[in-house]
Amino acid sequence: MAKPLGIAVNPASGKDIRRLVARASVFDNQEKRAIVRRALVGAVEAGVREVCYVPDSHGIAKSALEEFEGKLSAEAVESPQTGSVIDTVGGARALAERGCGAVLTLGGDGTNRAFCIGWQDAPLLPISTGTNNVFPVLVEATLAGAAAGLVASGRLTLAEAAVRAKAITVKVEGQRDDFALIDAVVTRERFVGSRALLAGDMLKAALLTRADPAAAGMTSIGGLIKPVSKDDDYGLYLELDPEADGVNAPIAPGLYQVIGVAGHRRVAFGKAITVTGPCVLAFDGERERALKPGQKATLRMQRDGPWVIDVARAMQLAAERGLFRIKRARKARRTAS
Amino acid sequence: MTIQATDAVLLDIHERMVRIRIFEEEAGKLMENGKVPGALHLYVGQEAVAAGVMAHLKDTDHITSTHRGHGHVVAKGGQFNEMYAELYGKAAGYCKGRGGSMHICNMEIGMLGANGIVGGGIPIAMGAAFSKKFRKTKEVAASFFGDGASNEGSFHEAANMAALYKLPLILVCENNGFGEYTRQDNHQAIVDVADRAAGYGMPGVVVDGMDAIAVFEAAGEAVARARNGEGPTLLECKTYRFYDHVGVRGMGLSYRTDEEVDAWKRRDPIKLLEEKLIEQGISTKRKISAVHKRVRDEAMAAIKFAEDSPLPDPDGLLEDVYYEKA
Numbered sequence: 305m306a307k308p309l310g311i312a313v314n315p316a317s318g319k320d321i322r323r324l325v326a327r328a329s330v331f332d333n334q335e336k337r338a339i340v341r342r343a344l345v346g347a348v349e350a351g352v353r354e355v356c357y358v359p360d361s362h363g364i365a366k367s368a369l370e371e372f373e374g375k376l377s378a379e380a381v382e383s384p385q386t387g388s389v390i391d392t393v394g395g396a397r398a399l400a401e402r403g404c405g406a407v408l409t410l411g412g413d414g415t416n417r418a419f420c421i422g423w424q425d426a427p428l429l430p431i432s433t434g435t436n437n438v439f440p441v442l443v444e445a446t447l448a449g450a451a452a453g454l455v456a457s458g459r460l461t462l463a464e465a466a467v468r469a470k471a472i473t474v475k476v477e478g479q480r481d482d483f484a485l486i487d488a489v490v491t492r493e494r495f496v497g498s499r500a501l502l503a504g505d506m507l508k509a510a511l512l513t514r515a516d517p518a519a520a521g522m523t524s525i526g527g528l529i530k531p532v533s534k535d536d537d538y539g540l541y542l543e544l545d546p547e548a549d550g551v552n553a554p555i556a557p558g559l560y561q562v563i564g565v566a567g568h569r570r571v572a573f574g575k576a577i578t579v580t581g582p583c584v585l586a587f588d589g590e591r592e593r594a595l596k597p598g599q600k601a602t603l604r605m606q607r608d609g610p611w612v613i614d615v616a617r618a619m620q621l622a623a624e625r626g627l628f629r630i631k632r633a634r635k636a637r638r639t640a641s
Numbered sequence: 642m643t644i645q646a647t648d649a650v651l652l653d654i655h656e657r658m659v660r661i662r663i664f665e666e667e668a669g670k671l672m673e674n675g676k677v678p679g680a681l682h683l684y685v686g687q688e689a690v691a692a693g694v695m696a697h698l699k700d701t702d703h704i705t706s707t708h709r710g711h712g713h714v715v716a717k718g719g720q721f722n723e724m725y726a727e728l729y730g731k732a733a734g735y736c737k738g739r740g741g742s743m744h745i746c747n748m749e750i751g752m753l754g755a756n757g758i759v760g761g762g763i764p765i766a767m768g769a770a771f772s773k774k775f776r777k778t779k780e781v782a783a784s785f786f787g788d789g790a791s792n793e794g795s796f797h798e799a800a801n802m803a804a805l806y807k808l809p810l811i812l813v814c815e816n817n818g819f820g821e822y823t824r825q826d827n828h829q830a831i832v833d834v835a836d837r838a839a840g841y842g843m844p845g846v847v848v849d850g851m852d853a854i855a856v857f858e859a860a861g862e863a864v865a866r867a868r869n870g871e872g873p874t875l876l877e878c879k880t881y882r883f884y885d886h887v888g889v890r891g892m893g894l895s896y897r898t899d900e901e902v903d904a905w906k907r908r909d910p911i912k913l914l915e916e917k918l919i920e921q922g923i924s925t926k927r928k929i930s931a932v933h934k935r936v937r938d939e940a941m942a943a944i945k946f947a948e949d950s951p952l953p954d955p956d957g958l959l960e961d962v963y964y965e966k967a
Contacts, residue, residue, distance in 0.1 A: 315832065315833070316833075316847065319833060319835055319836075319845070319846060319847040320846055320847060320848070320859075321846050321848060321858065321859040321862055323844045323845070323846050324844055324846055324859070324862040324863060324866060324874060325862050330838070330839050330844065330845065332833075332836040332839055333831065333832070333833065333836060334836075361832060362831075362832045362833075387879075494646075494921050495646070495854045495917060495921075496854075496855075497646070497852070497854040497855045497857075497858045498848055498849075498852075498854070498855040498856075498858040498859050499855070500858070582921075594920075596920060
């Protein structure tokens with residue numbers, strides 16, 4: 305059954321101070337608009353006729369949709385307009401209520417984390433326009449749009465085109481819960497401040513859903529010691545200590561630091577890890593929550609995150625089933641008289 | 642070397658912010674009670690930006706400012722006596738009473754001048770940065786300007802030249818959402834002024850301008866880049882002015898709603914920082930109140946000093962106008 309394709313663009317992704325300290329790429333919003341336009345071309349060709357989008361404070365999705373008038377019906381869902389992360393969380397909830405069959409997100413790890421706070425088991429195709437981009441994929445938007453479009457339009461099922469991601473649920477004593485897709489890190493920092501997590505000697509511990517030696521971010525620390533893939537049904541816990549032997553790891557794009565690792569162990573799904581303040585918790589590469597002295601937080605990992613549509617798998621299935629093959633009407637042959 | 646956010650640094654930033662707030666509150670009263678000549682453009686609400694950036698600068702680093710410049714002068718180390726005297730047009734003022742609110746300037750603290758022309762200060766700071774590079778000092782220059790000024794030719798010319806010559810310049814855009822009474826979406830097609838940096842070949846970053854610690858951290862990186870010879874940075878701080886464009890209540894124009902102002906006031910940068918200082922045990926409510934009282938007393942004494950000071954001597958009208966050989 306055809307469902308709407310959802311679009312959520314984070315206008316603030318790819319702009320924080322990690323462009324200064326870590327040489328991360330700059331994603332200006334004109335480029336994000338161009339990415340949405342290319343993705344929509346792919347989605348239309350895949351059979352999408354209905355799009356629901358989160359109206360972002362920069363009007364990126366809205367303006368990208370203008371040229372598709374007549375090809376797509378576009379609807380802005382009702383969502384908060386605060387120019388902050390609340391917009392992404394609320395927008396995700398609205399897209400869920402609207403019953404979107406697949407959602408294209410534009411942002412980095414932080415954007416997708418926020419989106420999943422609003423809609424944890426969303427059918428996502430995350431396009432990378434952020435700073436830390438372990439979760440989203442660097443992919444040509446045209447094909448991302450086509451793959452998401454095949455799922456939204458019901459020509460492929462979610463189960464065959466997507467894999468469910470691992471996630472970390474965080475219960476904070478006396479405060480709202482939180483969530484991470486790739487990593488939850490405990491630091492000795494005192495403030496959330498500019499959010500960037502760049503002082504390697506301040507790190508105390510990390511819980512990783514994946515430990516990827518071929519990615520930049522906290523995931524690389526574990527990845528260079530004991531790789532854990534996104535398909536493994538467990539995670540990795542690291543005890544970090546600046547005095548200990550460690551690894552030279554790319555903890556952010558363009559930034560290697562030596563991180564002391566005092567110990568590491570596999571973490572089974574459901575196993576509780578308790579953290580006590582004072583400390584700052586960082587999720588998916590950004591400082592998010594400051595714990596007061598004595599305040600506790602409990603971290604647990606499960607495979608209960610979003611469904612992530614695999615572009616290569618979706619397009620392979622499309623090829624096998626001939627979903628983009630075109631039969632031409634044959635002209636009657638003329639014979640010489 | 643980047644300056645760390647130690648307790649002492651955070652308390653220093655807090656004091657700078659309180660000094661700005663109280664200076665401006667009292668200045669606003671003076672203007673609305675008709676005590677000082679002319680209009681004042683007050684900085685209340687934006688304190689985290691000036692304090693967070695200035696915490697990294699020395700007297701030998703230079704800044705330029707805007708028509709809304711008191712906050713920058715205070716954060717750079719300007720003294721209340723000379724500042725209030727300047728607002729009153731008195732001889733004891735920083736510019737001997739000839740500059741007034743929009744032109745306060747003092748070389749001893751590295752203040753190259755507030756500027757009544759929108760965007761006027763940017764090329765001046767760029768020139769200072771050029772001089773610093775040419776003379777091989779490790780000093781930097783910073784220019785404060787608003788979202789409106791980023792539409793001016795002066796911004797684009799200075800940004801181009803600063804990037805071209807890798808000058809030690811920090812372009813601090815205080816995006817308070819308005820060019821005077823014009824909403825940002827009525828004067829530019831972008832929301833993040835930082836996006837413009839890419840067009841000149843320099844990094845541009847966005848930071849929460851109501852969070853002094855966030856500003857401090859981001860500015861620290863920009864200043865370190867400049868000192869290390871890595872060139873300019875465009876640092877966009879998202880902020881808001883709590884008062885009107887001019888004065889406190891201003892002209893009562895309906896260009897923004899009370900709800901919008903109240904929403905921003907709930908993120909008052911001084912209160913946000915004070916909450917963190919208390920939460921982390923760096924200060925207490927009592928100590929914070931004592932800072933406010935001490936600064937308020939200093940402001941009241943400075944206003945008295947300004948009121949009691951003489952006006953400039955009319956015979957000196959041509960002094961400091963033409964170059965005279967010593």
